[in-house]
Amino acid sequence: MSTPVPGVLTGPRMPDSRAPIDEFDVAVRLETQGVTDEVAHALYGYGSTMRMAVAEFPRMASEASGLRVPAPSESWLKAFLHGASYAVPMFISALAIALQGFSLWGGDLEGETASAVAVGVVASFILAGGFVQGLALRMSFYLGIGEHSSAVKVAGLWSGAGMLFLCSASAVFLAVNTLFRWMPFSLGVTSAGFAISLGALFLASAALYVLEMRLAVAGATLAGLAVTTVCVRILDQPVLPGQFLGIWTATGAAVAAAWSRLGPLCRQSTTTIRTFTVARETLIAWASAAAGVLYYLLLFSDRMIAWTAGTQAALLPVMFRGDYETAVGLAMILFVLGAGWVHASTAAFRHWAQDSRTVASAAEPWRLNQNAGRRLLGGIPLFLPLPVLGAVAIYYTAQSLDLLSSPEMERVLVVALTAYPLLVIGLWGRSILEMLNLVHHGLLPAAAAVLADLVIGYVLTRTGTYSLAIYSFLCGSAVFAAGMILAARRACRQFDHHYFAAHL
Amino acid sequence: MTSRPSILLCTEGTYPHYLGGVSVWCEQLISNIPEADFHVLSVVHTPVQPVRFKLPANVVSVTPVALWGTEFPGDRCEPVSELSARRAATVPAVIAERFVPPFRSVVRSILNSGANPDALGRALLDLHGYFQSFDLYQSFCGQAWEAFLGEIAECPRFRGMTLAEASMCLGWLARFFSILTTPLPRATVTHSSLAGLAGIPGVLLRIRDGVPYVLSEHGILLREVYASMANSEYPDACRAFLIAYHRAIAAANYHFADVITSLGDFNAGWQKRFGAHPGKIRYMPNGVDPRRFLCAPAPAPRPxxxxxxxxxxxxxxxxxxxxxxxxxxxxxxxxxxxxxxxxxxxxxxxxxxxxxxxxxxxxxxxxxxxxxxxxxxxxxxxxxxxxxxxxxxxxxxxxxxxxxxxxxxxxxxxxxxxxxxxxxxxxxxxxxxxxxxxxxxxxxxxxxxxxxxxxxxxxxxxxxTIEAATGRFRELYQEITKCRHLSLVC
Incomplete structure (x- = not known):
């Protein structure tokens, strides 16, 4: 009665059959292999398929083995480049300024114009930042579940809302500017124009990043830059109109590139498109949007403080500080490298978490939690060699090329080289919170950092020179780093719980 | 004048959102019993699944219950004000007091493969009541994880689960529990097309309001789950959990169903093996429309x-x-x-x-x-x-x-x-x-x-024939509702 059954585990459609769970499992498999009651009786001598299953189960259970699928991992370098690639448009822009004196935004402009452009650029980041984060979060969700038409629609909603907000904020700014006469109307329009145009470009680029079309982001930027260059160099037009045309060309190219990917997928889609409401979108994505705004505020607070300090003798209450910008911009290279490190380390952390959870006993979650905390803190010393070496290289390069105008600006560079790594450490904490779907746990530290930055910066620059604003950035970054790491550390104490909830 | 009887027809992956044999059966049933109103509760994969059938006039409502494709498990896409209010009410003390005890009871029943279907049904009813006022997602983000790990630790069969496996299993439960967030209409009879999630409303209404429950299995869901698990890439513990879950839910369905209809001896055999009481099982074969499939062979020249x-x-x-x-x-x-x-x-x-x-x-x-x-x-x-x-x-x-x-x-x-x-x-x-x-x-x-x-x-x-098949169900509805002094006849 115990004749082994050949082929039961390896039928035509079951090359990877798994260990049977119980005798019912075996009975079902036998039936789908053609072993009916009659066959079980005639060929194998059992009274029925079920009786045969009961007899065969112990043998089959002992022969088959479990399956463990290891989580795929991304190479560290690839992840690093992914992270750093967010700065590609910035890099292209900086390179263009160095080579031809202008880019899509900024360049060798007159004092007041430069100030107006700077205000517009910073405003575009801060005003669009929240919508960019919201768009990325929501679009990713619908792409993840294969609802491409809904992804397009929700991206359109967030972009539309972002543009509406940018336009409204710009209109309010122009009205208030007219009232208080901060700057001539034409310069106000320039600021508002850059805020709106660049905001549109950031929103369009965000869609490309979500679609993992990083080369297309670079391509769109280059296309825009080419248009600007043609306008200025060949058609001999002023820089600003050329820049506006270039930015909108880049935006159009980004939208076209995104649609070239999504359009065909939308046409294949058979599901109906969802209905979205602003209230619901706000409920779902408010934390990400708020985090985006706070992040850009932190990134640019010191500049705003520096630009508005000591302007009594100037024509405008806002004065672009080119020397300060050069020093901070040089240090920002460290930040780009740091962003790459955060991306790569987060990918490695995620892979570790996935892998560890497949072996960690559910009876002892505290072991995983402890290790998560250790990895969080252990990542920081691993990062330090990068900024130290980077800082030395940047400092000596700046010195040897005589890029800094004064010892004061050298100090700005040194402080900024200290501050950016702190910002990166804070981002490392934030990325862990993001991974655990706890972005809202990072809002308080981010808000505290912005507040510290603004308050300290205001006090220092109003009692000293504008260059002291860099210390406020240092303080803000330190608060950001400490706050985010503490929040992430706290989250790691219940890492198993949060990881589960984040993947619900 | 007697009010029209209403049937709550519960489907899963079939009518009216998907094509297939069971969907055809549902359409036949509804179309051929025009004297009854039908509320259709359809368990679907995503909330954007389009309706694939033209609905007869006696379909009063269609309530899709999406298990996947929503931002949060149990998301009914209700107005934000309601969602926010429910979330605000779902505080840790409420979760601990009103969610965790029945939740643990459900988990215990699942881990025991539904050995006590009565307790499982009553715990599910408690959870259904809870989810009418409180939020499922918030509850699962709260203390469900620890409670689940606690139950696993007490079950020798699942004690060796890893965190990833436990997380996957509890994640499934959170999604499956979406059915418990759905408000149930008043009905004369509940009729489910399978002994799975779609049968849970039948179980709940049977316990809560004494509404007769008819279970009409076409394929035997649990058997099909076994078949699909043979090639599944899920870890062994997760496969075992899924089977235990389906066994528990099937057991509750069989336990609370007043009548279990079967398409033949083969199905009946499996239903009995999975715990259905033989006395509840009735042979009710399907039918087709003889006017549509005329016997007028005109064989092609080529074999x-x-x-x-x-x-x-x-x-x-x-x-x-x-x-x-x-x-x-x-x-x-x-x-x-x-x-x-x-x-x-x-x-x-x-x-x-x-x-x-x-x-x-x-x-x-x-x-x-x-x-x-x-x-x-x-x-x-x-x-x-x-x-x-x-x-x-x-x-x-x-x-x-x-x-x-x-x-x-x-x-x-x-x-x-x-x-x-x-x-x-x-x-x-x-x-x-x-x-x-x-x-x-x-x-x-x-x-x-x-x-x-x-x-x-x-x-x-x-x-x-279709008339014979639906006629049998008409009689069955009348029979079981008469038992409760109700009538299907208007």
Whole structure:
């Protein structure tokens, strides 16, 4: 009665059959292999398929083995480049300024114009930042579940809302500017124009990043830059109109590139498109949007403080500080490298978490939690060699090329080289919170950092020179780093719980 | 004047959002009992699944319950104000007091494979009540994880689970519990098309309001879950948990159902094995419309074997192709027409590759048809090559159309065919080919085809008409509601 059954585990459609769970499992498999009651009786001598299953189960259970699928991992370098690639448009822009004196935004402009452009650029980041984060979060969700038409629609909603907000904020700014006469109307329009145009470009680029079309982001930027260059160099037009045309060309190219990917997928889609409401979108994505705004505020607070300090003798209450910008911009290279490190380390952390959870006993979650905390803190010393070496290289390069105008600006560079790594450490904490779907746990530290930055910066620059604003950035970054790491550390104490909830 | 009776018809992955045999049955049931109102509660994959049927006038409401594709488990896409209010009310103290105890009870029942279905049903009802006021997502983000780990730790069979496995299993539960967030309408009878999630409203209404519960299984869901788990890539512990979950839910369905209808002895056998009380089981076969499938054979000049099936593995299309290669040796001009939508594109590619490998391009055609009745009439033989079936409509349609049938001996096929068709061993292309050749080219093939066609048609008209099938349910509704002093008759 115990004749082994050949082929039961390896039928035509079951090359990877798994260990049977119980005798019912075996009975079902036998039936789908053609072993009916009659066959079980005639060929194998059992009274029925079920009786045969009961007899065969112990043998089959002992022969088959479990399956463990290891989580795929991304190479560290690839992840690093992914992270750093967010700065590609910035890099292209900086390179263009160095080579031809202008880019899509900024360049060798007159004092007041430069100030107006700077205000517009910073405003575009801060005003669009929240919508960019919201768009990325929501679009990713619908792409993840294969609802491409809904992804397009929700991206359109967030972009539309972002543009509406940018336009409204710009209109309010122009009205208030007219009232208080901060700057001539034409310069106000320039600021508002850059805020709106660049905001549109950031929103369009965000869609490309979500679609993992990083080369297309670079391509769109280059296309825009080419248009600007043609306008200025060949058609001999002023820089600003050329820049506006270039930015909108880049935006159009980004939208076209995104649609070239999504359009065909939308046409294949058979599901109906969802209905979205602003209230619901706000409920779902408010934390990400708020985090985006706070992040850009932190990134640019010191500049705003520096630009508005000591302007009594100037024509405008806002004065672009080119020397300060050069020093901070040089240090920002460290930040780009740091962003790459955060991306790569987060990918490695995620892979570790996935892998560890497949072996960690559910009876002892505290072991995983402890290790998560250790990895969080252990990542920081691993990062330090990068900024130290980077800082030395940047400092000596700046010195040897005589890029800094004064010892004061050298100090700005040194402080900024200290501050950016702190910002990166804070981002490392934030990325862990993001991974655990706890972005809202990072809002308080981010808000505290912005507040510290603004308050300290205001006090220092109003009692000293504008260059002291860099210390406020240092303080803000330190608060950001400490706050985010503490929040992430706290989250790691219940890492198993949060990881589960984040993947619900 | 008596108010119209209302039936809560609960479906899962079928009517009205998906095509298929069970959906056809649902449509027949609703259309042929116009004296009752139907509320349809349809468990669907995503909330954007379109309705695929024209709804009859007596369908009062359709409530889709999406298990996946929502931002949060249990998300009913309600107004934000309601969602926010529910979330605000779902504080840790409430979760601890009102969610965790019944939740633990449900988990315990699952881990024990539904050994105590009564306790499971009552715990599910408690959770249903809880989710009418409080938020599922918030509750699962709260203390569900620790409670789940605690229950696992006490169950020897699942004690060895890893965190990833526990997380996957609890994640499934959170999604499955979406059914518990759905408000249930007042109904005279609850009727579920399977002993799974879709049956839970029947269980809840049976306990809460004493509403009679009819369970009509077509395929045996639990058996199908077993079949799908054989090739699943889930870790062993997760497969075992899924089976335990389905066993527990099936046990609760069988326990609380007043009547369990079965399509044949094969299904009834499995239902009993999985815990259904034999006294509750009634044989209620499906039916088709004789006006639609007229018996007027007009065989094509070329020997034609017809198969109507959605293209996926359980339909055994690769076996049919293997058989075709064998049949061609005896019947060189044979033609196989395989009609049906492609449900599994990878499997379809495999089928096409097999056709190419055997050089059967001139003998096998895959297509779709809007007129299956015409296809039955022109076919010489209808072939069902499935490796798993319940009571396929196509067999009934072929019989009704006077098309002789060769089918694999799966599910209730043998009982349905009686002596009116030829049976082949499942997953055995050689045997299937032999039966096909017997009907296409055998020494008495024309006589045999004619005899099978005639007897099949008579049997179908006597037993498997749509009127007979729905009439049985009408009587059943009347019978069980009379027990509660209610009437279906207006």
């Amino acid at each position: 034609t074997v017809l198969t109507l099936a959605r293209i996926y593995a359980l339909k055994g299309i690769t076996n049919l192709i293997e058989s075709a290669a064998i049949v061609r040796r005896s019947v060189p001009n044979v033609r196989f027409r395989i009609l049906g939508e492609i449900a599994d594109i990878d499997y379809f590619d495999e089928c096409k590759a097999l056709v190419a490998r055997h050089g059967l391009q001139d003998h096998i055609e895959f297509c779709e048809s809007d007129n299956p009745a015409e296809e039955y009439r022109s076919a010489w033989v209808y072939c069902l090559p499935s490796v798993s079936e319940a009571m396929p409509f196509v067999i009934l349609e072929a019989m009704m159309s006077g098309c002789p049938v060769v089918a694999t001996n799966v599910g209730n096929v043998a009982q349905t065919l009686g002596q009116c068709g030829l049976l082949a061993q499942p997953n055995n292309p050689l045997d299937l080919a032999a039966q096909l050749v017997t009907l296409l080219q055998g020494p008495h093939a024309p006589e045999l085809r004619s005899r099978l066609a005639s007897s099949g048609m008579q049997r179908a008209r006597a037993t498997f």
